[in-house]
Amino acid sequence: METFLKNLSISVLAEILENAFQWFVVVDEFSNILYINEEYCRFLEVERKEAIGKPVAEVIENTKMHEVIKSGIAHIASPHYIKGTYMLANRVPLVVEGKIVGAFGSVIFRDMSDWKKLSSHVRTTMERIQLNMEDNSYKDYYLGDIKGTSAAVRKIKETIEIIAPSDIPVLIEGESGTGKEIFAHSIHQLSERSNEPFVKVNCAAVPPELLEEELFGKYDLATGKFSRGRYKQADKGTLFIDEISALPLTLQAKLLRALQDGTVFTAHAEKEEQVDVRILASSNVSLANLVEEKKFREDLFYRIQAVTLQIPPLRERLEDLDELLNYFLQKFVVQAGRRKIVLATKTREILQSYHWPGNVRELQNVLQAAVYLAENDIIEPSALPIQVKKRNALSFNTNGKLEDILIEVERRVIQDLLESQSNKATIAKQLGISRSTLYEKIKKYNL
Structure with a gap:
């Protein structure tokens, strides 16, 4: 072994570290990075030359390298939550x-599907983590999982941090696919009820005739037993009523009574139970408009919208x-077990110019399939x-001076035509300009 190590050149060692199906990092006694391989840097989206010398905590989220240095105790096959997924790390x-x-730290496997191939010890670790996720699904989502630094998103995050510790009801409005449920999870996770149940009921997904039993439970005449509804299951915790606009008027009245009295009557029974829940509700249509149309109770509307979060469309x-x-590209690359996938420049331009009627959910679906x-x-x-790929013509930015907007429209129209038509004479005729003018514009816009 000693002879082998003596004959192992630095270049060969570097080649091994760079091409092994693992991610490596080495830190000094002060937890500053001495070495990190290129594959790990790509995953972390950092330049290696910038990472070298930095404290490891500034480069790798949730790192515990400093704990290993302090205790001298190795962490083997330790679950490490990073970039939205659990991985296995050795330190x-x-x-x-x-x-x-x-x-010295290494990440062995990139996603949970690979864990099934490991030893019984690791499989047990995976099962415990998965069970915890299933029993407490809200722990999958944190405020940091709400991606974006736009003014609108920053304002919503600030509001959530202020209102989360209280028990006031919150109405979350936004188009389908904007991620309203993640905002609800984030509120619960930051609340005093975070260790209690987070229970969801989707009013649009349950047939109206079954919705009362889903919410308030059922009395079984054959057995004489009560089954707990979602409202009771959320006792001491948070009840998230998704798409509350689909709640029938009769159930709106029952929900209002439950909120006012802090009690519920189980469906088809006369048993009253005390229940302490915080209500979060969502709607993809304006509840205020439904109130005006007499399709939603005004008293319930004011009861559930002490604070309203308006989630902007993408x-x-x-x-x-x-x-x-x-974020989503890296997430789906890891899930697919791929080592590296990038967007072509043209692909990114198309995605940036699309108007995303399905919002963030559509973006996720498109990227997942593309991977x-x-x-x-x-x-x-x-x-x-x-x-x-067709791209909606209305997807360009309308902020700014009219001259700049018109220039952008012209560039976009010419670019779209060039992608669908190779004959420039035909394009020029369609636009009503000469070919020489078309060539000038192509050169001007670097198309």
Whole structure:
């Protein structure tokens, strides 16, 4: 072994560390990074030259390298939550002549699907984590999971931090696909009820005739037993009523009584029970408009909207798009077990110009499919759905001076025509300009 190590050149060692199916980091006794391989840097979205010398905590979230250095105890197959997923990490103290001089860390497996191939010890660890997720699904979502730095998103996050510790009801309004449920989870996670149940009922997903039993429980005449409804299951915790606009008027009255009295009558029974819940509700349509149309009770509306969060559609916060693209791309790359996938420049431009009627949910679906369709680790425009490649003409930014807007419209129109038509004479005729003028504009816009 000693002979082998002596004959192992630095270049060969570097090649091994760079190409092994693991991510490596080495820190000194002060937890500053001495070495990190390129694959790990790509995943973390940092430049290696910038990472070297930095405290490891500034580069790797939730790192525990400093604990290993302090205790001298290795962490083997330790679950590490990073970038939205659990991974397995080894952290080992580096000891020279009886003194800890640093630590070595490696990430072995990139996603939970790979854990099924591990030993029974690791499988048990995975099962415990998954069970905890299932029993406490709200722990999957934190305020930090709400991506974006636009003014609208920052304001919502600030509001959540202020109202979360209280018990006041919150109404979350926004188009379908804007991520209203994540905002609800975040409120609960930051509240005093965070260790209690987070229970969700989707009023639009349950048939109206079954919704009362779903919410308030059922009395079984055959057995004489009560089954707890969602309202009772959320006792001491938070009840998230998703798409409350679909709640029938008769049940709106019962919900209002439950909120006012702090009690519920189980469906088909006369048993009254005390229940302490915090209500969070969501709607993809304006409840205020439904109140005016007599389709939603005014008294219930005022009861549940002490605070209203208006979640903007993605097309109104396109400054957040790059962050969302990078976040979801990395997430789906890890889930797919791929080592590296990037967006082609043209693909990113198409995604940035699309108007996203399905909002963040549509963005996730498009990227997830594109990751599996990608060839040679690059997502080309061909991997995108037709409706995305067509791009809505109204997707350009309307902020700014009219002259700048018109220039952007002209550039976009010419670019779209060039993508669908190779004959420039035909394009010029369609636009009503000469070919020489078209060539000038192509040069002007670098198309």
